[in-house]
Amino acid sequence: xxxxxxxxxxxxxxxxxxxxxxxxxxxxxxxxxxxxxxxxxxxxxxxxxxxxxxxxxxxxxxxxxxxxxxxxxxxxxxxxxxxxxxxxxxxxxxxxxxxxxxxxxxxxxxxxxxxxxxxxxxxxxxxxxxxxxxxxxxxxxxxxxxxxxxxxxxxxxxxxxxxxxxxxxxxxxxxxxxxxxxxxxxxxxxxxxxxxxxxxxxxxxxxxxxxxxxxxxxxxxxxxxxxxxxxxxxxxxxxxxxxxxxxxxxxxxxxxxxxxxxxxxxxxxxxxxxxxx
Numbered sequence: 001x002x003x004x005x006x007x008x009x010x011x012x013x014x015x016x017x018x019x020x021x022x023x024x025x026x027x028x029x030x031x032x033x034x035x036x037x038x039x040x041x042x043x044x045x046x047x048x049x050x051x052x053x054x055x056x057x058x059x060x061x062x063x064x065x066x067x068x069x070x071x072x073x074x075x076x077x078x079x080x081x082x083x084x085x086x087x088x089x090x091x092x093x094x095x096x097x098x099x100x101x102x103x104x105x106x107x108x109x110x111x112x113x114x115x116x117x118x119x120x121x122x123x124x125x126x127x128x129x130x131x132x133x134x135x136x137x138x139x140x141x142x143x144x145x146x147x148x149x150x151x152x153x154x155x156x157x158x159x160x161x162x163x164x165x166x167x168x169x170x171x172x173x174x175x176x177x178x179x180x181x182x183x184x185x186x187x188x189x190x191x192x193x194x195x196x197x198x199x200x201x202x203x204x205x206x207x208x209x210x211x212x213x214x215x216x217x218x219x220x221x222x223x224x225x226x227x228x229x230x231x232x233x234x235x236x237x238x239x240x241x242x243x244x245x246x247x248x249x250x251x252x253x254x255x256x257x258x259x260x261x262x263x264x265x266x267x268x269x270x271x272x273x274x275x276x277x
Contacts, residue, residue: 002129004047010070012040016126016241017064017216020276024174026057036126040068047074088124093133102187111137114187115153116180128214128240130157131265131272135238138190141165144209149227150241152179154195156212158188165190166212166256175200189224200226209235213271217242221253228257240272241247247271 012018017040023034030049035042046053055061061068090100090107098109106112117265124241129152132261142164150172160168170181172194178197185193196202200223207230213220220239231237237259242250244266249275251261259275 005044005155006050006072007075008043008045008072009037010040010043010189013067015040016059016128016240018068020174020216020242021060021066021273022058022068023176025060026199027176029054029058044075045124046228049130052123091130093130094137096137097131097133099133099155111159113155113158113162115184116187117156120222127270128269128272129155130241131267131270132214132238133159134271135263135274136160139163139210139236141210145207146210146230147171147203147206147208147212147230149211149213149223150198151184151195151217152177152214154184154193157193158185158190158212160210160212161190162188168193169196169208171175171202173197199223203227203230206230207220207232210238211235212238214238214240217246217250220250224257225254228254228259228277233277235277237275237277238272239275242271247273 010022012022014259019036029045031043031045033044044150055217060066084276090098090104092098092109096109097113098107099110099113099115102114102116133156136159139209141160144165146157146165146168148154148160148168148170151172152265154170155167157170164243172178172181175197178195181195203226209232211227215228220241227237237251254261254275259277262274264274265272
């Protein structure tokens, strides 16, 4: 794809939740490509579709909950493959799981996952995804019915299938994530993943042996009872998407709902917790 584009480069604090909200809002505009960066998000719109007031009614930019600044530039003849390659590096988790883009070379890792790194979060680079991969790598999921809640790119659902989990439901409220998850599941030859667009209301009447929920603190707290209600006795719940200082309130909610704490991973002040029912 080659054209003249306007590229916006956003610095966002807190990054993960702010980026998700901003991406969703920009997606309602003419922006068509997004790249997750170390400090936030880059977004691109064709110059022909750009207007000076394109960000005027973006709610999150005026929210007191986030600190967002940005610059923008005109970019001539964007080569998107070069942009992806420049901004997306393959990652290795514990020498067992290799997460790469289609343009990266395959390795001999036990679990080799190919993710198209555009429009959705969950490439493995963020601390929370990395730690959830670590949890799954050391968990026996073979034959277990699994839910990937807030699936993003479906990277965790894909790893679960590679480790023998089935059947697997992957759910995300964002349409791009829904579509990207379908693409990535197909790209990795997955046969046991069903992708749904929606929220925790889709869980009514369903049961799972393993639930993976890498979202954010407020949504986890709001939906905790629904997760626990559909988790089979003896089942496992993995939670991430929040900071170390959020552990007490998350743990209190889990305990109140009858879960037992098992283990945590911590990475750059982000955490991923494991609970059993």
